[in-house]
Amino acid sequence: MSKLLSKQSILVVDDLPENIDLLSKTLSDDYRIRAATTGEKALKIVYSDEPPDLVLLDIMMPGLSGLEICRRIKANPDRRRIPIIFVTAMTSIEDEQRGLEIGAVDYITKPISPPIVKARVRTHLALYDQSRELERMVHQRTHELVTTRQQIIRRLGRAAEFKDNETGNHVLRMSHYTRLIAQSHGLGEEASNVLFSTAPMHDIGKIGIPDSILLKPGKLNADEWKVMHQHPIMGAEIIGAHENELLETARVIALSHHEKWDGSGYPSGLKGEDIPLAGRIVAIADVFDALLSVRPYKPAYSAEQSLALMETQIGRHFDPELMVAFKQALPEIFRIKDIYADEYGALTDLEFKIQELNDEQNDD
Incomplete structure (x- = not known):
């Protein structure tokens, strides 16, 4: 169970269960797979306390389209960094360009090639991990600098106080x-x-x-x-x-x-x-x-x-x-x-x- 929980999580969003099954079979040995057949369920998972590390997202779905789901995720400051890869039968250059413009990191066309899916997922998860680690380091360093400045300010203030009220x-x-x-x-x-x-x-x-x-x-x-x-x-x-x-x-x-x-x-x-x-x-x-x-x-x-x-x-x-x-x-x-x-x-x-x-x- 601990090994399963340590795996990175991938959310597969597609209205067709057979497409979800195929992607799950391709990736389940290396990742924890979560699935959603509607945009509403997908957003609920993304906004939960345990968001996925990456989203594989179909574009043509009833209700909320993949493009609209992507827009909403990218509009959320707490979730916009999650990488989204479109997996779709829409193959025109215009479709691909539109998907990338609204925030997707990659575009895979159906029918999928399992080796390509694995390679793309592995690459973007690695980039996401590096991005989060860099962000953590910057946040930690910024916090350390602010804390140091605050301590210096307080100590200098205390030095002045010793002059007349020690x-x-x-x-x-x-x-x-x-x-x-x-x-x-x-x-x-x-x-x-x-x-x-x-x-x-x-x-x-x-x-x-x-x-x-x-x-x-x-x-x-x-x-x-x-x-x-x-x-x-x-x-x-x-x-x-x-x-x-x-x-x-x-x-x-x-x-x-x-x-x-x-x-x-x-x-x-x-x-x-x-x-x-x-x-x-x-x-x-x-x-x-x-x-x-x-x-x-x-x-x-x-x-x-x-x-x-x-x-x-x-x-x-x-x-x-x-x-x-x-x-x-x-x-x-x-x-x-x-x-x-x-x-x-x-x-x-x-x-x-x-x-x-x-x-x-x-x-x-």
């Missing part, structure tokens, strides 16, 4: 808040995940700010604020301009997360929707977590105090529409705040806390 997990929390606000605002999963991955770089420019300013216990004077206002520009320069979406989004966030809705922010004094959406979202996540956290110049505020202060800044510091999304996401935001609380230790220790919480949820 025991905190602000970067981790505000990154989660950013994704939650983005999702609540209606951004899709991919865009929200890009923001989650790049938000940690928002304060990378603090690496260039002297500790005497960054760690000053109390308010900064005018000259010190001038220096502090340079950290978004420093951050953008550290990251640099890139065509890569992750790095370019990180640069945009670093440069714009201190801009304010009313134009009173820095470094460029951008106003309203002139501020990039990524910067507007991160501004809310960053400020909210900062309010809840201890800083050299302030104690940690309560959730009630923090929310009250955020409310006063709607239309001033924060985009009013994004604040609606922020409020909708608050239950999840507070859950993240509790999971990644500073009292549980620094970033490297959090895996134990996450596992502990997951175990508790599984027990429930």
Whole structure:
């Protein structure tokens, strides 16, 4: 049974059982044969959880023709790569050209020659296997590159955080808040995940700010604020301009997360929707977590105090529409705040806390 299941699967589609029997007899020693006498049944098999590795398809059939079946398969993103070979009595050059144009990989005329059928099937299955393996390798390599970029971005973000909050997990929390606000605002999963991955770089420019300013216990004077206002520009320069979406989004966030809705922010004094959406979202996540956290110049505020202060800044510091999304996401935001609380230790220790919480949820 295991040997049978390991064989590659071929779907034979023909309205005449004798044609199916002939092709099955030709190929069954080497392949697992599945059969369909109608287009509807053929499509059901192709769209199933166990699609065939190759389709041998008659053209002249009642109901759905072979050409229409081929069109439908090729229009399905999850199945279009399955090789289709037409096996038909239609022998004109025009018929063959039409079949190949709609996506078939080959064209065998009836009456069939078993050696030719075997050779063509073997060739196209080998090509399909190579194509899938190449696709798998490209996907794996792309995933590895994206993961590596994400890890570098997060570690650099953590490096900036050590400058002014070396025991905190602000970067981790505000990154989660950013994704939650983005999702609540209606951004899709991919865009929200890009923001989650790049938000940690928002304060990378603090690496260039002297500790005497960054760690000053109390308010900064005018000259010190001038220096502090340079950290978004420093951050953008550290990251640099890139065509890569992750790095370019990180640069945009670093440069714009201190801009304010009313134009009173820095470094460029951008106003309203002139501020990039990524910067507007991160501004809310960053400020909210900062309010809840201890800083050299302030104690940690309560959730009630923090929310009250955020409310006063709607239309001033924060985009009013994004604040609606922020409020909708608050239950999840507070859950993240509790999971990644500073009292549980620094970033490297959090895996134990996450596992502990997951175990508790599984027990429930």
